[in-house]
Structure formats: structure tokens, C-alpha cells
Amino acid sequence: MAAYLVRRLLLLVPTLFVIMLVNFVVLQFLPGGPVEQIIAKLTGTGGAITQRITQTGAGDLGAPAPSGGGQGGQGAGPRGDYRGAQGLDPQFVAELEKQFGLDKPMGERFLIMMRNYLVFDFGDSFFRDRPVFSLILDKMPVSISLGVWSTLIIYLISIPLGVAKAVRDGSEFDAWTSGVVVVGTAVPGFLFAVFLLVVFAGGQYLDWFPLRGLVSENWHQLSLPDKVLDYFWHLVLPILALSIGGFAALTMLTKNSFMDQINQQYVTTARAKGLTERRVLYGHVFRNAMLIVIAGFPGQLIGMLFTGSVLIEVIFSLDGLGRLGFEAVFQRDYPVVLGTLYVFTLMGLVMGIVTDMTYTLIDPRIDFESREV
Structure with missing residues (x-):
């Protein structure tokens, strides 16, 4: 039983990694990412605000600035291809992408995210201004x-x-x-x-x-x-x-x-x-x-x-x-989406192991170590 438990625990790591990878990749192709949403709201308020945006930059507008750098950018479409970005200073768009951590390649963002998730550091919410x-x-x-x-x-x-x-x-x-x-x-x-x-x-x-x-x-x-x-x-x-x-x-x-x-x-x-x-x-x-x-x-x-x-x-x-x-x-608060998904998935995998342990308590005849020759 001890050897079986060790194998299940070791299998938990790659299983969790693959699940998070699949969901992370799917999020990259969802329309209406956080940067796109902010730009759509700002451009929809009129030309005066748009002019103010280009003059002041992202920092003075109160745009979210998640901590953790690349960790915050868990999901968005390709950079610079946001609907409604016409007429905005490209530098402003780049500043928003940097604040959300979207200025790094997708693979690098995922590895940074998983490294932080191992110590349960899920970064900050994009729109709630609190740690996930x-x-x-x-x-x-x-x-x-x-x-x-x-x-x-x-x-x-x-x-x-x-x-x-x-x-x-x-x-x-x-x-x-x-x-x-x-x-x-x-x-x-x-x-x-x-x-x-x-x-x-x-x-x-x-x-x-x-x-x-x-x-x-x-x-x-x-x-x-x-x-x-x-x-x-x-x-x-x-x-x-x-x-x-x-x-x-x-x-x-x-x-x-x-x-x-x-x-x-x-x-x-x-x-x-x-x-x-x-x-x-x-x-x-x-x-x-x-x-x-x-x-x-x-x-x-x-x-x-x-x-x-x-x-x-x-x-x-x-x-x-x-x-x-x-x-x-x-x-499209991706740190919250992926942070909660990580917790749910981890708990689900652990509960699966607990289920197997419960089998042996109910029926001691069950032996997970037995193998047919």
C-alpha cells in the first residue's frame, strides 16, 4: 500500500501539470481578454477620455497593475491585436500588456505561473485588487x-x-x-x-x-x-x-x-x-x-x-x-480563474487517492499491490 500511495502521489504532479497546461492554452484564444476589455471601455467613453489616455498613460488611469510580473498574465489573445485599439497610443497598449504580464511569451508565462503555484502564490486579481x-x-x-x-x-x-x-x-x-x-x-x-x-x-x-x-x-x-x-x-x-x-x-x-x-x-x-x-x-x-x-x-x-x-x-x-x-x-480575471482551477483540481486528485485508501478500509481484501503474472 505504501508503494502504491507513493506512485499515486508522484503521478499527481504530471496530471496536475497537464490539466493546467490545457486550460492555460485554451484561455489564450478566448476573445475579450482583460486588456481588450479595458480598451473597449475606455474608447467607448468618448474622445475626450481617449485624448486623456494618450496624454497620461496607463498608470494615472487606475488601470490594474497586478503584482508578480508575468504571473498575472495567464490568459489573453495575441499582443497588439485588440479590437477597439484604433486611435490609441500603441505605447499605452504596450503599458497595459506589461501591467497584466502579457508582454512575455506564452511558454514563459506558463512556467512562471506553475513555479509560483507550487508555493500557492496565485498572484493578484486583475479587477478586485486583492491576492487570489x-x-x-x-x-x-x-x-x-x-x-x-x-x-x-x-x-x-x-x-x-x-x-x-x-x-x-x-x-x-x-x-x-x-x-x-x-x-x-x-x-x-x-x-x-x-x-x-x-x-x-x-x-x-x-x-x-x-x-x-x-x-x-x-x-x-x-x-x-x-x-x-x-x-x-x-x-x-x-x-x-x-x-x-x-x-x-x-x-x-x-x-x-x-x-x-x-x-x-x-x-x-x-x-x-x-x-x-x-x-x-x-x-x-x-x-x-x-x-x-x-x-x-x-x-x-x-x-x-x-x-x-x-x-x-x-x-x-x-x-x-x-x-x-x-x-x-x-x-476575464484569469489569475482568479486559474488559481481556483488549480485548487479545485488539486483537491480532486487528492480526494481520488483518499477514495482508494477508503476502499481498503471497507474491504481489506482489496490489495492495490497485487499484479497478475
Whole structure:
């Protein structure tokens, strides 16, 4: 196991490098880069401002000046080929490119970026005037709150429900719970979120839950028990909206996994030996059936943390990592885009290794070191 773990850790480095390289190259060909956006805004304000630009230069206009030199220039089109640059002093355009770190060749910018990323130095945001790492830390509590609680609720409900459906396959209980599962699968999470807001958050019906935010404005003035209650009070609707789709999928996965194991020969043998049904299910079937369920846990958690919560964060006005990356893409804030991508990818790869370790805890018979000769 130790040798396998070392190999996985060594493989993590080139995998992360290739993923970042592909995304970095893709960003080079996206239109509307940061320099292009600034020039379009400035030229659209009229000739007087354009004249002022050419006279004062970039530094006096308050244009972003990311620290780290080439590290900041993670994505843009070819230099000097920006739409709307006509009529501007070429020297001004060159100054903007230099401020964003776009005056260096693409390969050099990528190597500088990866060197800094190894020590978690993601540079500064182009448009937020803050270090990217500081932004990620600030948004992390929201994403962790949504991801962890939603994932725990999904697993705590879906696994027992899936087992119950497998044991009662074909019964009335299985039929009506399957109807609920089908509805949960069909309803998009963001649509369910809007429904919850309208019905329970001060819409046309009830005003039971807050409309936005993770905590109330006077949260710091509350006592500890009141802080905990206020925190979960704000999380009820977002977590329900996030859980609806994952709950349905995991329930069916658990049921199908148990059904497959129940029909195996070793279950018939265990029953023939006189073991109780509970001992058969939870002493033999559960361990084998849970392998595929546990395998999806890291992906479920990472998805809830960073991707599945984007629209939920926007709808409930929660300032988390999903919303940060979403806005950064539209703003062409490339240090934020690639910085968050690096963190997400690294966590996803690490969680994959954790999954393999979990396999051996659930079923000690699994040996990753075994090889067929």
C-alpha cells in the first residue's frame, strides 16, 4: 500500500501539470481578454477620455497593475491585436500588456505561473485588487458549508433509503419512493431553489427563512447558541436545493448496488447456513455494495463544493468559490480563474487517492499491490 500511495502521489504532479497546461492554452484564444476589455471601455467613453489616455498613460488611469510580473498574465489573445485599439497610443497598449504580464511569451508565462503555484502564490486579481489566495480563503467557508452539509445529508438519507428499497423491491413502499426519486431527478436544483425562495423566503406565501446570505448582519452580537441557530437557519433552503438531485441519484445507485449483491451466490450460501437476514445484509452484502457508493463520495463532495453550487450561490446571494469562479470567467480575471482551477483540481486528485485508501478500509481484501503474472 505504501508503494502504491507513493506512485499515486508522484503521478499527481504530471496530471496536475497537464490539466493546467490545457486550460492555460485554451484561455489564450478566448476573445475579450482583460486588456481588450479595458480598451473597449475606455474608447467607448468618448474622445475626450481617449485624448486623456494618450496624454497620461496607463498608470494615472487606475488601470490594474497586478503584482508578480508575468504571473498575472495567464490568459489573453495575441499582443497588439485588440479590437477597439484604433486611435490609441500603441505605447499605452504596450503599458497595459506589461501591467497584466502579457508582454512575455506564452511558454514563459506558463512556467512562471506553475513555479509560483507550487508555493500557492496565485498572484493578484486583475479587477478586485486583492491576492487570489486571500480571495479563495474568504470564499471557502461558504462553499465548505454548502458542500459538506449537503453531502452528509444526501448520504445519510440516500443510503438507508436505497437499502430499504432494495429489501422491499416491488412493494408499495418501493413504488411511491421511486416516484419521489424520479421527481427529484427531473427537477433542476436551481429551479427548486427559486421555488423555495418564492414559497418560504418572503415571496407571495411564507416568510420563514432569510432571503440571502450565510448569516445575519448582527451575527457577531449573538450568543453562541444563537449563532449556531442563525447559521443553520440561513442554510436550510440552499442545502435543500443542492441536495435534491444528488439525493435521487445516490438512492438509486445504492438500491441497484444492493440488488446486484443480493442476487449473488454467497448471499444464498449465507442464508442457507441459517444466518439472520440482518446479518446477511449488514455483515456481508453491505460491505460489497458500499464499494461503488463510497467511490462516488469524493466526486460528490468536490462537485458540491465547487461546481454544483454555482447557481445556488447566485440565487441565494452566497459569496462562495463557485460564484467567484463564475464571475471571474465573465470578467476575464484569469489569475482568479486559474488559481481556483488549480485548487479545485488539486483537491480532486487528492480526494481520488483518499477514495482508494477508503476502499481498503471497507474491504481489506482489496490489495492495490497485487499484479497478475
